[in-house]
Amino acid sequence: MREITYAEAIREALREEMIKDPNVILMGEDIAAYGGAFKVTDGFLEEFGPERVRDTPISEAAIVGAAIGASLMGLRPVAEIMYMDFLPICLEQICNQAAKMRFMSGGQLKVPIVIRTQYSLGRAHGAQHSQYIPSWLLQVAGVKVALPSTPYDAKGLLKTAMRDGNPVLYIESSLLYRVKGPVPEDEYTVPFGKTDVKKEGSHVTVVAISRMVREAVAAAEILKEQGIDTEVLDPRTIQPLDIETIVNSVKKTGRLAIAEDDSKTGGVGAEIAASIAERAIDYLDAPIVRVAAPDMPIPFSPSLEQEYMPNKEKIVEAVKSLVK
Amino acid sequence: MSGLTEIQSIPAQEYRKLGFEKERLVWMLRKMIEIRLFEEKVEELYLMRGLITGPAHLYFGEEAVAVGVLSALDPNDYIISGHRGHGHALAKEIPAELIMAELFGKSTGTCKGLGGSMHVGICLEKKSLFASAIVGSGIPIASGVGLALKYKKSDRVVAVFFGDGAANTGAFHEGINLAAIWKLPVIFVCENNKYAIGMRVENAVATNSIAVRATAYGIHGISVDGNDPVAVHKATKEAIKIARSGGGPTLMECKTYRQKGHGVYDKALYRPGEEVEEWLKKDPIVNFEKKLTTSRIVSEEEVKILRSEILSEIDEAVKFAQESSVLPFEESEKLVYA
Numbered sequence: 001m002r003e004i005t006y007a008e009a010i011r012e013a014l015r016e017e018m019i020k021d022p023n024v025i026l027m028g029e030d031i032a033a034y035g036g037a038f039k040v041t042d043g044f045l046e047e048f049g050p051e052r053v054r055d056t057p058i059s060e061a062a063i064v065g066a067a068i069g070a071s072l073m074g075l076r077p078v079a080e081i082m083y084m085d086f087l088p089i090c091l092e093q094i095c096n097q098a099a100k101m102r103f104m105s106g107g108q109l110k111v112p113i114v115i116r117t118q119y120s121l122g123r124a125h126g127a128q129h130s131q132y133i134p135s136w137l138l139q140v141a142g143v144k145v146a147l148p149s150t151p152y153d154a155k156g157l158l159k160t161a162m163r164d165g166n167p168v169l170y171i172e173s174s175l176l177y178r179v180k181g182p183v184p185e186d187e188y189t190v191p192f193g194k195t196d197v198k199k200e201g202s203h204v205t206v207v208a209i210s211r212m213v214r215e216a217v218a219a220a221e222i223l224k225e226q227g228i229d230t231e232v233l234d235p236r237t238i239q240p241l242d243i244e245t246i247v248n249s250v251k252k253t254g255r256l257a258i259a260e261d262d263s264k265t266g267g268v269g270a271e272i273a274a275s276i277a278e279r280a281i282d283y284l285d286a287p288i289v290r291v292a293a294p295d296m297p298i299p300f301s302p303s304l305e306q307e308y309m310p311n312k313e314k315i316v317e318a319v320k321s322l323v324k
Numbered sequence: 325m326s327g328l329t330e331i332q333s334i335p336a337q338e339y340r341k342l343g344f345e346k347e348r349l350v351w352m353l354r355k356m357i358e359i360r361l362f363e364e365k366v367e368e369l370y371l372m373r374g375l376i377t378g379p380a381h382l383y384f385g386e387e388a389v390a391v392g393v394l395s396a397l398d399p400n401d402y403i404i405s406g407h408r409g410h411g412h413a414l415a416k417e418i419p420a421e422l423i424m425a426e427l428f429g430k431s432t433g434t435c436k437g438l439g440g441s442m443h444v445g446i447c448l449e450k451k452s453l454f455a456s457a458i459v460g461s462g463i464p465i466a467s468g469v470g471l472a473l474k475y476k477k478s479d480r481v482v483a484v485f486f487g488d489g490a491a492n493t494g495a496f497h498e499g500i501n502l503a504a505i506w507k508l509p510v511i512f513v514c515e516n517n518k519y520a521i522g523m524r525v526e527n528a529v530a531t532n533s534i535a536v537r538a539t540a541y542g543i544h545g546i547s548v549d550g551n552d553p554v555a556v557h558k559a560t561k562e563a564i565k566i567a568r569s570g571g572g573p574t575l576m577e578c579k580t581y582r583q584k585g586h587g588v589y590d591k592a593l594y595r596p597g598e599e600v601e602e603w604l605k606k607d608p609i610v611n612f613e614k615k616l617t618t619s620r621i622v623s624e625e626e627v628k629i630l631r632s633e634i635l636s637e638i639d640e641a642v643k644f645a646q647e648s649s650v651l652p653f654e655e656s657e658k659l660v661y662a
Contacts, residue, residue, distance in 0.1 A: 025475065051475060057505070062464040062498035069404075069468020072453050075475065077468075092495075096458050097465065105446040106436030106651075107659040109454065141660050165662030 001182040009151035009183050010116075010172065011040050013158035014078065016187075018048055021076060024162065027054040028063055028080025028116075037082050038118065038177055060086050064093035067113045068101070068167075076162060081117040084171065085131045098167040099142030114161045118172035121211070121261055124305055127297040132210075132261040134171055134238060135268045144168045144192060145239040149213035151181035153236055156190025164192070173211040173261075193240035197249075201231035204255040204319050207246055207272055208234060212259040212291075212310060219259075219315035228323055238268050246272060247279045254285035255322045259315050264292035286322040291315050328535060328545045331559045333552040336619035344554065346621055352395050352553045353616055353627070356387040356609045358634045359411040362420060365638050366410065366427065370588045375646075376427050380441045383411035385551075385583030388608035389515050390415040392556020392578075393483055396564060402469055402482040404462040405445035405455035408515075412485055413445035416452045424641040430648035437651055438659065453482075459520075460486060460493030463512065467499045470508030470573070481567045483511040483560070489520025491534045500575065504541040507572035511563040514575065515550065517582035522594045535577035543573050550578030551608040581606070 004012070018024045026032075026041060026048075032055040035042030044053045056063050060081060067077035081087055087094070094115065101109045119132040137145050144166055148154040154172070161168040198213060199220055208216035213234045220230040231249050235241055250256050256276055258269035269290040276288060291310045299305055334342070339349065363382045369375040383390070386408075394415035397403070405412040413423050418434060426433025426444045433439070434447050442457035453469060456462040466484035473480055490496055491514055503510045514534050518525050526532075538545025544566055548559040556578055563574035581603035585592035616622045 054506075057498075057501060059464075059498035059502060061461075061495050062467065062502045065461065065464025065495065065499060066468035066471055066502055069453075069465040069470070070472040070475070071468070072465075073469055073472030073476070075472045092458060092461060093464070097456060097461055101454065102662055103656075103659050104435060104439040104443050105448075105454070106434070106438050108435070108446060108448045110662045112662075144661075 001184060003180045004151055004183050005177060006148070006151045006154050006179050006181070007038060007040050007177040009155035010158055013155045013162070014041065015044070017159060017162045018052065023074060024076045024078065025052045025054065025070065026078050026080065027056050027067060029056055029058055029082050031055060031080050036080070038174060060090035061093055064090040064115060065097070068093060068098050068111055071111050071113045072109060076112050078114045078116055078162065081115055083129050084117045084119040084133060085128050087117060087133065094143060094167065094169070095140045099140045102166070103142060110165050111167050112165050114158070114168045114170055116170045116172065118174045119261070120174045121298065122175045122305065122309060124300060124302045126300040130298045134169070135262050135266055135271070137169055138239060138268065138271055142167065143239065144237060145171065146192065146237045147171045147210040148236065149176070149210055149234050151179065151183050153190050153196070155183055156188055157192070157236060159189045160192055171210065175211055179214070190236065192237045193242045194236065195242040195245035196234045196236055197245070198232040198234050199230065201229040201253065203229045203253055204257060204322055205231045205233060205246070205249040205253045206257045206259060206315060206319065208232060208259040209238065209268060211261060215310070215312040216259050216315055219312040219319065222312065222316050223319055228319060230319060243272070243275045243279070247276065250276055250280045251283045254283055256284070256288045257291060257315065257318045257322060258288070259291040259310055261310060262292055263295050264290055265295050267292050289318045289322060291318045326539060326542050326544055328539060328547070329562065331546060331548040331555045333549045334554045334558065336615040336621070339554065339621070342554070342558065348395060349616060349621055352391050353612055353622065354630055354634070355391045355415050356553065356612065357631060358420070359383055359387045359390065359414050360609055361631070361634050361638055362414060363410060365642065367588055369642070378440050380427065380588040381408040381586065382584050382588055383408055385603065385607065386515055386517055386580045387411055388553040388612070389513065389550045389556055389578045389580055390485070392553040393513055393560045395553065396557045396560035397481070397483060400451060401480050402451045402453050404453055404466045404469065404482065404484040406462055406486050406490070407442040407457045407459065408487065409442065409445040409455045409485070413447070413452060416445065416447070416450050418445065418447045418450050418452060420637055421641040421644040422447070425645040425648050428645040428648070429650060430645055431651040432644065432648040438656055460490035460495035462486060463490065463495050464499030464502065466510050466512070467503040467508055470503055470510035471506065473509050474506070479568055481509040481511060481564055483513050485513045485515060487520060488514060488516040488518065488525045488529070488534060489523070490514070491537070492528055500541050500543070500573065503573040504543045507570060509567035510573040511560065511567065512573060512575045514577045515580060516577050517580050519582050519586070519595070521586040533577065535575060538575040541575070543575060544571070546574060546576045548576060548578050550580030551606050551611065553608065553612060
């Protein structure tokens with residue numbers, strides 16, 4: 001199978017859906033003339049024109065608000081929020097408006113929008129341009145949240161998001177943009193709410209999300225050499241979350257580590273740990289361990305940032321603590 | 325298109341010249357009375373009978389705005405309402421019984437009882453797209469509706485209602501600016517009722533006009549007597565004309581007065597008595613009715629009949645709401661996702 005990068009996979013999904021459905025429009029800061037802050041939509045303005053590829057002012061609330069309004073009229077806008085750190089500026093529109101419109105209208109309204117955003121942890125962007133905060137959305141019923149970890153999932157999940165009838169937050173990791181992986185040329189989608197088993201194993205279950213999936217797979221290789229057989233799971237969407245597959249895995253291995261870039265306190269890992277405690281505590285042979293970021297702002301200094309970040313070494317250490 | 329116009333109250337002698345026929349004028353009076361009587365009933369059900377709970381932001385004194393705007397819009401044009409939206413909903417011809425049932429939290433309400441007073445105006449069938457209870461947030465959403473209309477090359481427009489309080493939110497700035505740069509067919513209807521809960525507009529805005537902000541966005545601004553439905557109608561027609569000709573949005577400030585408190589529970593003792601007195605003299609319904617009767621467009625007898633018809637419709641609406649059932653909780657849970 002051919003290999004393309006994560007960024008190219010995103011680009012292909014956007015482009016193919018735009019060709020297929022004239023109701024798809026893109027809007028966001030610097031997505032048209034500049035081609036996107038990460039060049040994902042480079043050339044789209046020329047191909048699809050300024051009516052469908054819209055540069056917006058620096059107005060995050062209006063980007064999301066206008067996407068919502070357009071979606072009520074049958075369009076399928078993909079709004080881009082350049083950095084995940086800018087989500088708090090438009091959380092009002094996401095949480096109070098988009099997420100609740102269907103419910104509080106008694107099922108009349110449909111808000112088929114996709115909000116594409118990325119986090120730049122690991123690129124020395126400092127405390128306001130590196131944050132990873134998907135867990136904030138966990139308590140917001142009405143939105144879906146997808147976090148692709150591979151080029152294959154990036155394309156398949158984005159297509160699913162763009163065809164969904166609900167607001168979807170699609171969170172990219174900019175450290176993955178240049179990572180290559182197999183992506184079929186034929187049409188395919190990746191369903192929401194289906195945990196992907198990246199690697200089967202019998203000793204320990206490692207649930208990893210977004211960028212940490214690669215780290216977890218690499219950790220599994222190291223652990224294998226040390227005689228520890230790790231199962232690596234990637235939920236791919238945290239809303240909906242396929243907890244069933246994780247429960248079944250834990251029942252098999254009896255041990256669980258969760259790896260994510262979220263802050264440890266109140267992260268997605270905390271939710272998964274709580275669900276496992278509810279559903280499979282009797283199967284656990286060791287405490288659940290979370291490999292996550294410390295509860296502090298992200299330091300700029302590249303070496304301090306590396307210390308801050310979860311990584312494969314920290315996963316190896318955590319897993320070893322479970323099987324000793 | 326940019327510029328600022330001011331539209332004062334219009335004397336009845338000019339109605340004919342402006343093309344107003346009896347039918348439209350009577351509709352306007354009827355709707356204004358309907359809104360007032362509906363709100364009186366809501367107040368009674370809330371305060372005296374305890375049958376309605378939760379917030380209910382009443383529209384007393386502002387009826388000419390909703391009725392003036394909606395009398396100028398086509399039924400196929402869109403609106404977005406806000407937390408003080410009972411009047412918009414009625415003026416958009418959403419049946420009173422559906423609105424009342426929503427206030428009662430019943431499954432037969434506009435939103436199946438899941439929205440309540442602040443979202444009562446959501447009715448897709450009537451092109452009443454949304455009502456946000458977060459002040460100002462409907463503004464960028466309306467710009468998005470305008471974007472879709474423009475994208476689909478529709479000649480329809482969208483009007484969004486909000487108060488003077490919303491004019492100080494970031495959403496107001498972002499939403500209007502977006503509509504301005506993209507020349508979207510949106511009418512931003514600011515109901516300046518002088519109070520944001522208890523905050524006087526004079527203390528919240530350093531100019532004596534919100535309409536002047538239009539100039540800063542490079543769009544057309546209209547300041548209109550918001551207690552005269554005919555003046556509001558005229559202003560709205562001006563805005564529609566600009567929107568349909570590709571001239572973009574208009575910011576329309578309707579100067580009016582919230583005759584009651586912020587919500588039904590608020591006695592609004594923070595307002596000077598003379599101010600309330602002065603504005604009660606400018607009551608939109610009393611004055612419009614007087615204009616129509618003294619100029620013999622309608623007779624006092626006709627108005628009397630109108631009132632009794634409306635009263636019995638409202639009684640029917642209450643009966644309908646009371647007899648309706650509440651949506652089963654399991655059914656509500658199914659409405660989180662599409």
